[in-house]
Amino acid sequence: MPLNQQILLDSRPTGEAVVSNFKQVSSETPALQDGQVLVRHHFLSLDPYMRGRMNDAKSYAAPQPLGQVMLGGTAGEVVESRSPKFQPGDKVVGMGGWQQYSVVDAEQPGALRKVDTTHVPLSHYLGAVGMPGVTAWYGLVKIIEPKAGQTVVVSAATGAVGSAFAALAKARGCRAVGIAGGPEKCRYAVEELGFDACIDYKLHQDAASLSNALKGVCPDGIDGYFENVGGMVLDAVLPRMNAFGRIALCGMIAGYDGQPMPLTHPALILTNRLKVQGFIVSEHMEVWPEALKELGTLVATDKLRPRESVAQGIEAAPEAFLGLLKGKNFGKQLVKLI
Numbered sequence: 096m097p098l099n100q101q102i103l104l105d106s107r108p109t110g111e112a113v114v115s116n117f118k119q120v121s122s123e124t125p126a127l128q129d130g131q132v133l134v135r136h137h138f139l140s141l142d143p144y145m146r147g148r149m150n151d152a153k154s155y156a157a158p159q160p161l162g163q164v165m166l167g168g169t170a171g172e173v174v175e176s177r178s179p180k181f182q183p184g185d186k187v188v189g190m191g192g193w194q195q196y197s198v199v200d201a202e203q204p205g206a207l208r209k210v211d212t213t214h215v216p217l218s219h220y221l222g223a224v225g226m227p228g229v230t231a232w233y234g235l236v237k238i239i240e241p242k243a244g245q246t247v248v249v250s251a252a253t254g255a256v257g258s259a260f261a262a263l264a265k266a267r268g269c270r271a272v273g274i275a276g277g278p279e280k281c282r283y284a285v286e287e288l289g290f291d292a293c294i295d296y297k298l299h300q301d302a303a304s305l306s307n308a309l310k311g312v313c314p315d316g317i318d319g320y321f322e323n324v325g326g327m328v329l330d331a332v333l334p335r336m337n338a339f340g341r342i343a344l345c346g347m348i349a350g351y352d353g354q355p356m357p358l359t360h361p362a363l364i365l366t367n368r369l370k371v372q373g374f375i376v377s378e379h380m381e382v383w384p385e386a387l388k389e390l391g392t393l394v395a396t397d398k399l400r401p402r403e404s405v406a407q408g409i410e411a412a413p414e415a416f417l418g419l420l421k422g423k424n425f426g427k428q429l430v431k432l433i
């Protein structure tokens with residue numbers, strides 16, 4: 096069995112996460128038991144939720160245990176099988192973690208999913224045609240519930256979740272507006288992802304200035320807002336919301352290192368009769384088949400062209416992850432492991 100390079104959580108962050116919170120080790124891959132398969136990971140997905148799990152704090156999911164392999168989504172290939180359900184060569188996605196190989200109990204429902212790479216590249220099953228894409232789909236379709244002609248806005252618009260948003264919103268006849276960091280990301284949002292407009296929040300010193308810029312590109316107000324960031328961006332969007340608007344609260348990355356994020360005008364939720372709903376995509380497995388079908392078709396027909404930031408080698412994972420939390424990624428952040 097092959098030697099396996101792994102990244103463990105070695106210590107919990109105090110404030111900002113740092114490289115020394117992680118530790119790389121190598122270990123023997125255990126021999127397969129009946130019903131198990133050996134998966135060689137081609138790609139590891141890096142996602143903001145991992146930052147929350149590094150803390151020993153109450154949340155919707157248990158903390159990442161110290162001294163264990165970092166949890167994470169993986170896409171790869173079955174290289175050895177003692178299960179009738181999988182053959183060597185099958186392309187699969189699962190939760191293999193920050194390591195080169197994983198031994199998976201193939202009998203466990205949902206542990207490993209075969210994917211078809213004929214029209215969709217393997218890596219996209221960790222992005223637009225995977226958990227982040229379904230996240231965009233759920234927040235837009237089930238919480239924002241947009242109607243044709245309405246204006247919908249998303250923050251972190253060019254990231255893994257945000258980049259699936261415009262194609263889904265345009266398919267429903269909406270005006271789609273993005274908020275992203277920097278001119279290059281904003282240009283990409285409009286020219287490649289299909290947003291009608293994109294605002295560079297880094298050009299604005301305060302929420303009032305950002306809010307004014309939003310007014311310019313959302314002349315009819317905002318009917319649906321998909322929140323990935325929080326802080327100043329949420330403060331800027333709230334005054335632009337139309338009566339009976341819907342806010343899908345997906346993420347608040349601006350506060351993941353523990354920064355307080357006070358809301359300046361919460362009364363706007365009342366006066367505008369807004370619906371604000373948080374959600375966790377893994378709690379809505381019932382929508383995944385429908386969402387993945389639409390997302391897969393959008394990618395296969397070139398209507399959604401997601402971009403990826405790919406770090407090379409397992410040893411690059413900690414730096415790439417810390418970069419993701421600072422917006423250094425451009426599109427879905429992955430680590431290529433072979």
Ligand SMILES: NC(=O)c1ccc[n+]([C@@H]2O[C@H](COP(=O)([O-])OP(=O)(O)OC[C@H]3O[C@@H](n4cnc5c(N)ncnc54)[C@H](OP(=O)(O)O)[C@@H]3O)[C@@H](O)[C@H]2O)c1
Nearest residue numbers: 143251254255256275276323345346347349374375376422
């Ligand atoms: N609820 C769920 O089930 C669920 C599932 C998946 C993801 N999420 C959440 O969705 C959000 C996006 O996730 P993702 O995987 O698609 O990540 P991502 O957008 O690919 O990467 C994170 C992006 O956040 C932006 N960002 C970072 N710090 C920021 C700050 N202080 N202010 C403004 N923007 C900042 C950066 O983009 P800019 O350069 O444009 O600022 C960065 O590229 C995260 O909040 C994540 O936790 C939630």
